[in-house]
Amino acid sequence: MTEMVFGTVPVRAGEPVLPRWWRTIDRWSLAGVLVLFGVGLLLGLAASVPLAEKNGLPPFHYVTRQAFFGGVGMVVMLVISMMSPDMVRRMGVIGFLGAFAALALLPVFGTDFGKGAVRWYSLGFASFQPSEFLKPCFVIICAWLMAAAQEINGPPGRLYSFFLAVTVVLFLAFQPDFGQASLILFAWGVMYFVAGAPITLLTVIGGIVVAGGIAAYDASEHFARRIDGFLASEVDPRTQIGYATDAIQSGGFFGVGVGEGTVKWSLPDAHTDFIIAVAAEEYGLILVLFIIALYALVTGRSLLRLMKERDPFTRLAGTGLACAFGVQALINMGVAVRLLPAKGMTLPFVSYGGSSVIASGIALGMLLALTRSRPQGRLHDILIKRGR
Amino acid sequence: MTRIPLRPLARILSARAKGENPDVIERENIRQRHEEMRDRSRAMAEGRLLLLCGAFLAVFGVVAAQMGFLAASEPAEPVSAQSGSAIVAQRADIVDREGRILATNLVTHSLYAQPPQMVDPVGSAEKLAAIFPDLDAERLKKDFTGKRKFLWVKKKISPEQMQLVHEIGDPGLLFGPREMRLYPNGAIASHVLGGASFGREGVRSAEVVGTAGVEKTFDTWLRDPANGGAPLQLSLDLTVQSTVEDVLYGGMKLMNAKAASAILMDVHTGEVVAMASLPDFDPNTRPAPLLKGNPGDSPLFNRAVQGVYELGSTFKVFAVAQALELGLVNPDTLVDTQSPMVWGKYRIRDFHNYGKQLTVSDVIVKSSNIGTAHIALMLGGERQQQFLKSLGLFDPTAVELAEAPTGRPLLPKRWSEISTMTISYGHGLSASPLHLAAAYATIANGGTRITPTLLKTDRRQEGERVISEGTSREILDMMRAVVSRGTASFGEVQGYSVGGKTGTADKAKPTGGYYKDKVIATFASVFPTTAPKYVLIVSLDEPVETSGDEPRRTAGWTAVPVGAEIIRRAAPLLGLRPELEQLSQAEVIRVRN
Numbered sequence: 006m007t008e009m010v011f012g013t014v015p016v017r018a019g020e021p022v023l024p025r026w027w028r029t030i031d032r033w034s035l036a037g038v039l040v041l042f043g044v045g046l047l048l049g050l051a052a053s054v055p056l057a058e059k060n061g062l063p064p065f066h067y068v069t070r071q072a073f074f075g076g077v078g079m080v081v082m083l084v085i086s087m088m089s090p091d092m093v094r095r096m097g098v099i100g101f102l103g104a105f106a107a108l109a110l111l112p113v114f115g116t117d118f119g120k121g122a123v124r125w126y127s128l129g130f131a132s133f134q135p136s137e138f139l140k141p142c143f144v145i146i147c148a149w150l151m152a153a154a155q156e157i158n159g160p161p162g163r164l165y166s167f168f169l170a171v172t173v174v175l176f177l178a179f180q181p182d183f184g185q186a187s188l189i190l191f192a193w194g195v196m197y198f199v200a201g202a203p204i205t206l207l208t209v210i211g212g213i214v215v216a217g218g219i220a221a222y223d224a225s226e227h228f229a230r231r232i233d234g235f236l237a238s239e240v241d242p243r244t245q246i247g248y249a250t251d252a253i254q255s256g257g258f259f260g261v262g263v264g265e266g267t268v269k270w271s272l273p274d275a276h277t278d279f280i281i282a283v284a285a286e287e288y289g290l291i292l293v294l295f296i297i298a299l300y301a302l303v304t305g306r307s308l309l310r311l312m313k314e315r316d317p318f319t320r321l322a323g324t325g326l327a328c329a330f331g332v333q334a335l336i337n338m339g340v341a342v343r344l345l346p347a348k349g350m351t352l353p354f355v356s357y358g359g360s361s362v363i364a365s366g367i368a369l370g371m372l373l374a375l376t377r378s379r380p381q382g383r384l385h386d387i388l389i390k391r392g393r
Numbered sequence: 394m395t396r397i398p399l400r401p402l403a404r405i406l407s408a409r410a411k412g413e414n415p416d417v418i419e420r421e422n423i424r425q426r427h428e429e430m431r432d433r434s435r436a437m438a439e440g441r442l443l444l445l446c447g448a449f450l451a452v453f454g455v456v457a458a459q460m461g462f463l464a465a466s467e468p469a470e471p472v473s474a475q476s477g478s479a480i481v482a483q484r485a486d487i488v489d490r491e492g493r494i495l496a497t498n499l500v501t502h503s504l505y506a507q508p509p510q511m512v513d514p515v516g517s518a519e520k521l522a523a524i525f526p527d528l529d530a531e532r533l534k535k536d537f538t539g540k541r542k543f544l545w546v547k548k549k550i551s552p553e554q555m556q557l558v559h560e561i562g563d564p565g566l567l568f569g570p571r572e573m574r575l576y577p578n579g580a581i582a583s584h585v586l587g588g589a590s591f592g593r594e595g596v597r598s599a600e601v602v603g604t605a606g607v608e609k610t611f612d613t614w615l616r617d618p619a620n621g622g623a624p625l626q627l628s629l630d631l632t633v634q635s636t637v638e639d640v641l642y643g644g645m646k647l648m649n650a651k652a653a654s655a656i657l658m659d660v661h662t663g664e665v666v667a668m669a670s671l672p673d674f675d676p677n678t679r680p681a682p683l684l685k686g687n688p689g690d691s692p693l694f695n696r697a698v699q700g701v702y703e704l705g706s707t708f709k710v711f712a713v714a715q716a717l718e719l720g721l722v723n724p725d726t727l728v729d730t731q732s733p734m735v736w737g738k739y740r741i742r743d744f745h746n747y748g749k750q751l752t753v754s755d756v757i758v759k760s761s762n763i764g765t766a767h768i769a770l771m772l773g774g775e776r777q778q779q780f781l782k783s784l785g786l787f788d789p790t791a792v793e794l795a796e797a798p799t800g801r802p803l804l805p806k807r808w809s810e811i812s813t814m815t816i817s818y819g820h821g822l823s824a825s826p827l828h829l830a831a832a833y834a835t836i837a838n839g840g841t842r843i844t845p846t847l848l849k850t851d852r853r854q855e856g857e858r859v860i861s862e863g864t865s866r867e868i869l870d871m872m873r874a875v876v877s878r879g880t881a882s883f884g885e886v887q888g889y890s891v892g893g894k895t896g897t898a899d900k901a902k903p904t905g906g907y908y909k910d911k912v913i914a915t916f917a918s919v920f921p922t923t924a925p926k927y928v929l930i931v932s933l934d935e936p937v938e939t940s941g942d943e944p945r946r947t948a949g950w951t952a953v954p955v956g957a958e959i960i961r962r963a964a965p966l967l968g969l970r971p972e973l974e975q976l977s978q979a980e981v982i983r984v985r986n
Contacts, residue, residue, distance in 0.1 A: 058509070155434060157423055195445065199438050253463040290464040294457055301453040308446040312439045315431065320438055324445070331449050335456060342459040 026087050029377040031310060037303045038082070038354060038369050042075050042362070044296060045280075045355035052269045052276040052283040053357055067276065067357055074131075074359035078366030085370025086377075090319045093374050097145025097322075100367075104142050107135035108176050122180050136177055136185045137364035141326060141371055143173055144192050148322035151200040155317050163200065166193065184336075184350045188329055195328040196321045248272050249279050249341045252286035253293075260289030276357040278349050281341045296355065297338065303369075304331030310376045323375040326368050484574065484601050485615045486624040487586065487608075489631040490666075490849045496586055496608070496676075498601070499575040502555050502568040504546040508537045511565030521546065521566075524557045537565075548591060549573050574601050574608075576676045582634050584670045584695040585627065585847060587795065588679040604679070605693070607847060609795035626849045628664035633657065633963050637667040640962060641931065644955030645671055648914075648936035654696035655959065656830040656930045660838040660919070661853040663831070663846050665792070666927070666967070670696040698792060699800045701823040702932070705896030705948070707833075707917040708819035709765045713757055714836055714868050715780045716768045718860045724754040724867055728764040739811055741766055744947070757871045758879035760895060762818045769817030774808045777816065783842065783859050784832040786824050792845045800825040819896055826915070830930045833917050837925040840865045873922040880949045884918060884957045888971020889964050891957065893918030895948035900935070911935050914948035916956040926969065931956040 046068060053067035060066075088096065107126070115123040118132070125132045147166040154162030170193040177186035198207070252268035255261060266286040269275040275283050285293045307327035314320040330353055337352040339345035351358055353365040400422055405415040487496040511517060514537035522530035525547060536544055549571060550558070558566055574589040587606020602616075603609035611625055637655050645653040657667040674680050674692040683691040689700055716722045727750040734741040743761050756764035769777060781787060789801045803823035805812040815821040827845055834843040835856070842856030860868075872892030876884045880895045896915040899907035915932040919925050936951035937944045945951070964971075 155430065157427055157430070199441050199445070201434055201437055250463060253460065254466055257464050285460065285464065290461055293460050293464075297453055297457045297460070301450055304449050304453075305446050308442050308449070312442045315435060317431070317434065317438075320435075320442075324442065328445065328449070331453075335449075335452055338456045338460070342456060342463055344456065344459055 022087060026377075029379065030086060030373055031306060031376045031378075034303045034306050034369075034376070035086070035373060037299045037306075039079070041296070041299050041303075041354040042079065044284075044292070044299075045352075045357075045362075046072060046075065048280050048284050048287075048355060049276060049357055051264055051266060051287055052280055055270050056276055070359065071357050071362070075354075075362050078362040080366075081363060082366035082370035082373070085367060086373035088370075088374050090316065090322075090375055093322070093371050094145055094149055094318065097142045097371065098149065100138065101142035101146045104135050104139035105173070108139055108173075111135065111180065122182060124180050124182055131359050133360045134364075136180075136182060137360055138367065139173065140185065140188060140192070140329060141364070141368035143169070143189060144196070144325035144329060144368075145322050145371065147193055147196055148318050148325055151196060151321050152316075152318035155200070163197065166196075184348050188333060188336075188350075191332055192325045192329040196325045199324045200317070200321055245272055245274065245279065246340070246343055249282035250343060252282040253342065256286040256289045258290045260285075260287050260292070263287055274349075277351055278337065278356070279341060280352055280356050281338050284355075285341075300331060300334040304328070304334075307372055307376050310378070313381060314375075314379075315381045319375045323372060326372040326375070330365075330368060330372070483572070483618070483622070484589070485617075485620060485622060487615075488624045488626050489629045489634070490626065490664075491630065492624075492626070493631045494577055495582060495627065495629070495631065496574060496576050496589075498572045501549050501551070501571050501573045503548050503571045504550050504555075504558060505567055505569060506537065506544050506546050507565045507567060508539070508541055508544070509565070511537055511563050513563060514538050514565070517561055517563040517566060520561045521558070524554060525550075572601060574677075578631065578635075579677070580673045580675045581631065581638060582629055582668070583673045583676045584693075584697070585629060585665075585668055585794065586676050588676040590679075603795075605795055606676075607793060607795075610793045627847050628659075628662075628666060628849045629668070629847070630666050630966070633966050634667040634669070636962050636966060637959055638669045638671070638673070640959045641669050641955065642671055644931075644958065645933060645936075648933055648938055648951045648955065650914075650933040650936040650951070652690075652696060652934040653955075654700070654826050654930075654932050655956075656697050656826055656928075657959075657963065658830045658834050658843075658845060658928045658930075660834040660843065660925050660928050662850050663834065663843040663854050664850060665827075665830075665845055665847050667963070668697050668827075668847075670694070670698075670700075695794070695796050696932070696934070697826045697930075698790065698794055699796045699825065701800060701803055701825050701828075702913050703820050703823050703898040703901065704826075704829055704915050704917075704932070705819040705898030705913065706760045706762070706765075707829060707894050707896035707915050708817065708822070709757055709760065710836065710868060710872070710894050710917075711781060711784065711832065712765050712769050712772065712777070712817040713753060713871070714860055714864055715772055715776065716753070717867055718864045719772070719776070721771045722753045722768065724752065724871065726753050727751070728753055728756055728761075729767050730756070730761045730764045732763055734763040734766060736766075736811060736814065741814065754871050754874065757894065758874045760875075760880050765817045766814035769813050770810070772813070772817075774810065774813040777813055778808060780859075781816075781822070783857070784835055785842065785844070786822070786828050786832060790825065790827050790831065790845055792827060793847045800827065802828060819898055826930045826932050829915070829917055830928050833919060833928045833930070835859050836865055836868055837919040837928060838865070869919065869922045869925065872919060876918075880947070881916060881918075881953045883949060884916065884953045884960075886920070886957050886960045886964070888973050889960055889969065890921040890923050890972065891918055891960055892920065892922035893953075893956070895953060897947045897949075910944075910946070912946045914946065914952040916948050916952035918956050918960065920960055920964065921969065921972065923972065927964075927967065929956055929960060929963075931959065 049068045049071050050065065054064045057064050057066045085093070111123050114126060116125055116127045117123045118125060124136065125134050147169065150162035150166040153159045170189060173189050174186045177189065248268050248271050252266065264287065266283055268286050269283050272279050272282065281293060281296070284296065304327050307323060311320050311323040314323065333350055333353055336345060336348060336350045340348055351361050354362060400419065404418050408415050408418050484498055486494060489495055508514060515534050518533035518537050519530050521533055522528045555568060576586060585606055587603060587608040589601050589603050589608045592600035592602040603612040607625065607627065608615070614620065615625060637657060641653050641655045652671055654670045655667070656665060658665050672692045680692060682693060688694060694700065729749070730743065730747045730751045731749050732743050732746045741762050743763055747759055747761050751759065751761055751764050786802055787804065789798045791797065805821050812821050831843050831845045835841065839862045840860035841854065841858050843854055844856065869892055872894055873890065875881045875894055876891050881893050884891050884893055894917050896917065898913045900911040900913055901907055913932060913934055914936050915930065918929045920927055931952045933952050933955065937946055938950045
């Protein structure tokens with residue numbers, strides 16, 4: 006395995022851990038994540054009050070809970086971001102085994118909290134969703150497999166990773182949790198794309214998807230009606246989407262005022278899936294654009310930094326993590342603005358959810374660890390090439 | 394196991410020939426190829442990552458643009474921040490014929506509670522119960538500490554009460570503005586006005602809907618913003634109404650009656666100038682309807698419109714008028730009054746025995762049942778029914794009160810000859826005092842049909858002709874004689890030439906038959922008879938006049954003095970000038986000194 010991480014470990018004799026971390030970390034992305042978490046707490050002050058009131062708890066019960074779990078998540082993120090890519094890979098693989106076991110045992114020990122899908126373990130004081138933790142670990146193990154495939158005489162890692170992806174997706178689809186399944190599939194696809202998927206294959210897959218969609222639209226009336234319903238400009242104001250749209254519209258550019266919003270009282274998922282609607286109503290377009298900019302900043306900067314990365318594993322793993330993060334945010338906000346059909350997907354770091362924020366902390370910690378600037382052997386390359 | 398060829402074969406073979414270790418060469422080769430491959434894949438990945446990054450930024454941009462587009466557009470659906478459609482609160486005033494306010498609106502407040510916001514639910518409940526004695530402290534405590542999120546405490550509170558509630562200082566006690574219906578004159582004209590209560594209620598406003606009387610009849614009109622705030626003008630005259638109610642109340646007490654009603658109507662326009670029914674109520678605090686007992690005993694019951702009674706001898710005028718109109722008799726025709734009159738198994742008696750014969754005029758003046766029954770036999774049932782129907786005595790009055798349709802006259806099931814005879818003197822047919830007023834107005838105004846109305850109008854009614862003007866005049870003279878020398882002698886009011894007819898009807902028992910000592914005494918009067926202008930009906934329920942040796946119940950002793958007092962006081966208010974007969978005495982006598 007030594008070859009795989011050749012030249013990636015920065016060695017500066019005698020440099021302490023923390024200064025080195027501070028020198029090499031992507032400080033903009035780190036700041037972005039921390040600000041996102043802060044915004045999440047701010048919105049939680051408004052959005053989680055109705056839920057607390059409904060459950061007969063003090064109004065800011067869920068805010069303090071989120072602050073606690075978020076604090077844990079932030080610490081986890083910082084600790085993981087100090088690890089070396091090797092360490093991240095090892096932890097990721099071990100974590101994957103654990104998370105996958107937890108996922109597989111869900112039908113036995115899990116609970117559905119009356120929501121119809123068995124996705125959680127109830128720990129009494131908190132609940133725990135294995136698929137949230139499985140996601141970053143899956144990205145790591147797939148990146149490892151794909152990177153190994155790039156070795157000469159290496160194993161057929163891409164095929165293995167494909168089978169792994171299909172297995173995980175099937176498990177998730179059985180819960181059912183199509184949102185997480187599609188995220189897993191998307192992360193695998195992006196990594197495969199960056200790992201060098203043949204253009205012909207991509208073209209063929211794209212063609213099949215388009216043709217299949219058209220065929221399904223023509224053949225299945227049910228499918229067609231759903232698509233038409235989504236594409237229709239009119240929206241029933243009593244649906245979740247209707248409330249969210251109404252909230253965004255009444256918020257306007259500067260919002261109706263802090264705490265003045267009404268959508269949080271009407272929407273049961275205002276503190277999780279539709280928190281962006283609360284933000285739009287109370288703080289207006291300003292805050293929404295700021296949140297979008299933060300997600301774009303973290304995703305974009307990570308991808309740009311990974312362009313310089315020489316190590317295939319680091320590059321692939323980083324790509325998968327950054328894209329999963331960005332896409333999750335995109336899907337959540339796309340639903341709120343009616344660009345996508347309704348899908349339960351949290352907004353990372355902003356939505357309420359203890360296990361969600363810790364899992365996001367793990368994923369972003371790994372991403373930050375992988376995007377740290379390292380000597381990329383540029384001088385070495387130049388010398389070798391000149392020598393050739 | 395697939396065999397991997399040694400590469401580069403040429404160098405390895407030559408190295409082997411030189412005895413060097415070919416593995417080093419192969420490893421070096423592998424390392425070089427690996428480097429190249431990594432460079433290639435990195436170059437490709439670099440491009441693809443840039444593509445990905447661009448795609449992400451583009452999609453983030455699309456989401457942001459859509460957000461901006463939505464934020465810039467106005468909410469098409471009603472904004473959820475507003476609570477439903479606004480309730481139109483402004484209700485038009487009701488005024489009398491001179492424009493004086495009978496009903497108007499007052500901005501007040503309702504008190505409601507949001508227990509989750511309350512600081513001290515138990516203490517607040519106790520303080521509220523102290524401010525509003527009708528509230529139950531225990532009940533409030535239960536409500537405030539229970540699961541309720543919202544409850545109305547009081548629908549209407551005064552500014553003083555609001556201040557006291559403010560002083561409790563509990564943030565969970567809140568006020569909503571209310572437009573409240575106010576009847577500034579209290580109980581005056583209560584039965585005409587009816588009442589109003591809250592319909593749909595929101596926190597910010599509540600709908601006021603009419604529940605009875607003209608408030609209910611004209612509810613839509615009063616609430617219609619298209620009227621531009623124009624008030625509803627009634628035909629009532631507030632001062633006359635007040636006078637009538639005052640005098641009627643005094644008369645009711647004096648005559649020991651349990652209830653009374655009075656109607657003052659313009660004989661030409663059909664306008665009801667005053668209408669009273671006692672006992673009455675205050676429409677500001679409208680009492681609840683009776684749950685048991687006779688609803689006719691409730692103060693809410695409008696005796697003048699809803700109550701139908703056998704009105705006794707006041708009906709004799711109709712029989713005589715028809716007989717005159719048909720030319721069967723003239724005022725001086727002698728009619729058999731031999732008492733008792735026996736008809737099959739029935740015996741008809743008069744209050745006094747009037748001898749063998751009376752003129753038609755005296756039948757009215759002395760109020761002979763037997764004489765009227767003989768006249769009715771001349772008419773026959775068929776013609777009698779037609780005539781009474783043309784006077785409007787067969788159908789509910791069309792007056793603009795929500796309760797009017799319930800005042801449906803009671804007619805005999807079979808109109809036999811004995812019915813014809815009894816109805817001619819007012820037994821066997823029940824009608825409301827308002828029916829009587831309209832019928833008398835019809836006879837007094839020269840003979841055209843009058844429909845009663847509560848709305849002010851300046852036009853004389855051009856109803857169908859029921860009797861000729863000549864008959865009308867003859868009847869008026871008879872009615873004048875009833876007052877000047879007949880049963881209603883206490884009805885004389887100097888200068889106003891009052892005419893009328895008394896009626897004393899035994900009250901029917903609910904079990905059948907008639908009470909011996911319970912009557913309804915009615916005085917139907919017209920004034921002035923020289924040029925009729927108003928009809929006044931006064932009806933007392935179970936009056937007893939006890940100043941004499943024995944209790945007197947006849948209308949002449951009970952209803953007539955009350956009616957006369959009403960005329961004495963109301964006529965000047967109505968703008969009528971007394972016609973003093975002995976003008977010569979008032980002449981200035983010039984004396985020589």
